[in-house]
Amino acid sequence: MSTTENAIASAEAHSAHNYHPLPVVVATADGAWMTDVEGRRYLDMLAGYSALNFGHGNRRLLDAARAQLERVTLTSRAFHHDRFADFCTRLAELCGMEMVLPMNTGAEAVETAVKTARKWGYRVKGVPDGMAKIIVAADNFHGRTTTVISFSTDPEARADFGPYTPGFEIVPYGDLTAMRAAMTENTVAVLIEPIQGEAGVLVPPPGYLAGVRKLTRERNVLFIADEIQSGLGRTGKTFACEHEGIVPDMYLLGKALGGGVVPVSAVVSSAAVLGVFQPGEHGSTFGGNPLACAVALEVIAMLNTGEYQQRAAELGDHLHRELGLLAGGGAVQAVRGRGLWAGVDIEPELGTGREISEKLMERRVLVKDTHGSTIRIAPPLVIGKEDLDWGLEQLREVLLG
Structure with missing residues (x-):
């Protein structure tokens, strides 16, 4: 052989x-x-x-990683480290947001977004406990954790992994009328990909993202954009949402954020949204580690050149x-x-x-x-x-x- x-x-x-x-x-x-x-x-x-x-x-990314490898690679979030604040500040600026919650994988970012939206719904919007609903699109791909596959329509990702997590409403991708009909007082978020990658790189109809943005504002619902594949330069802009001139309430980032060197993901939003978390309510041993922050900071610097x-x-x-x-x-x-x-x-x-x-x-x-x-x-x-x-x-x- x-x-x-x-x-x-x-x-x-x-x-x-x-x-x-x-x-x-x-x-x-x-x-x-x-x-x-x-x-x-x-x-x-x-x-x-x-x-x-x-x-x-990529030489810039490898040099950033090598330099950090010689200093410190992990502290856990039990302590501060000297790359963390800079990473959060620079990423928030790139997104036009205020706060960052770092994780490792894209699926973790999506799980974090689900928790964030629900907590925001209970603490800020006033949804009754246990009643929060999140609207998602058919043919989505947001990862393969148990909660995420609970709102997948892909049989390969979903079959034989139940029981499934409740709290999600699935509507056709690109259909604003269906999304509007699915919204209730208990809807806390809309979670969509600005371009559906796994589904075959599906671009929504013109005006769809702007329509989602308008509808979510009218109904006091968070617009969560999963830009894990579409973001950070892939579509010719920093974020795919920019093609319709809109800014969501929350970006989910991953993949390119780690430059192909280390896994890095993040939820980026306003202080009013991410501020709902208190110590002990969410975390990750490796999330926001020094090595990840060093590489991601170089990614952000490269993107800032345009x-x-x-x-x-x-x-x-x-x-x-x-x-x-x-x-x-x-x-x-x-x-x-x-x-x-x-x-x-x-x-x-x-x-x-x-x-x-x-x-x-x-x-x-x-x-x-x-x-x-x-x-x-x-x-x-x-x-x-x-x-x-x-x-x-x-x-x-x-x-x-």
Whole structure:
């Protein structure tokens, strides 16, 4: 057996089968490229589901991590450390908010948001105890914890994991009329993705986010934007909500916030919302640790230049133009997305999304399938135009021959 085959066989034997990875074993990576254990190079067109917005092995992020590794990596929140206040201040400023509650993973940020919204509803809005409701959208993906899958409509994520957590109302994504009808005096929040990533990079109808913002203000309901995948430059702006000129009551951030170096997530909101917490009511041993703060501070500094947002916007326009040509050629049914992020629906007779992903892997391009014949394209924002064009040419060859 080859080195690759041995590694895959060992993983299959000794790890739970909760993923079905493509048969490639990565050993090193730099920028937008990854190299496997056999020395073959692959163009990364997934970027860790946007966790690697700034590319593999980004020098600024690695230097920030190395410097912090020599100082202190963990104190727990039992004590202050000298990177924490700066991290919270800079992230709040980036978001135009006042307070930050740091966690580690995106799912933890969502769980934190659920707790925050409920507590705010009871303490501030005056909802009767135990009656708080949160409105979510069908086809959402907010993580895989027990509470989060309780409001999922994906059978793979939900089946056989009950009993489920109550307190959620599911409405169709993009449907303001349904959202308005679902709201009651006990509604404390609307939790949505500004662009639904796992569902196939679904962009809502124009005016939808602005409509949600208007409706939540009118009904004294928190608007929680899950920007864990869509935020921090991916769509050509710092936040996807900016495309409609709105600011939610709460941002949920993760993935790119840790630069692909360490897991970092955060709930960012106003003092009136996050101020409902008292000591002991929520926490995380690793949340806001010094290493995470050091890396995230460098991410924030990079975003403050605007360079990465501009790059995502310009290369994203090029990406969507090229994919649009494929959509007119009979091999692609539809293309959706914003910035350097696209969902591509392949004509089913050409293969499933998995099969197309495997064919692209054979041509040294890595993407990820989702739902039937859809593939997702989300390269690191640092990708060169020539590399992007090469990757798109491989897609053309796979689809058109």
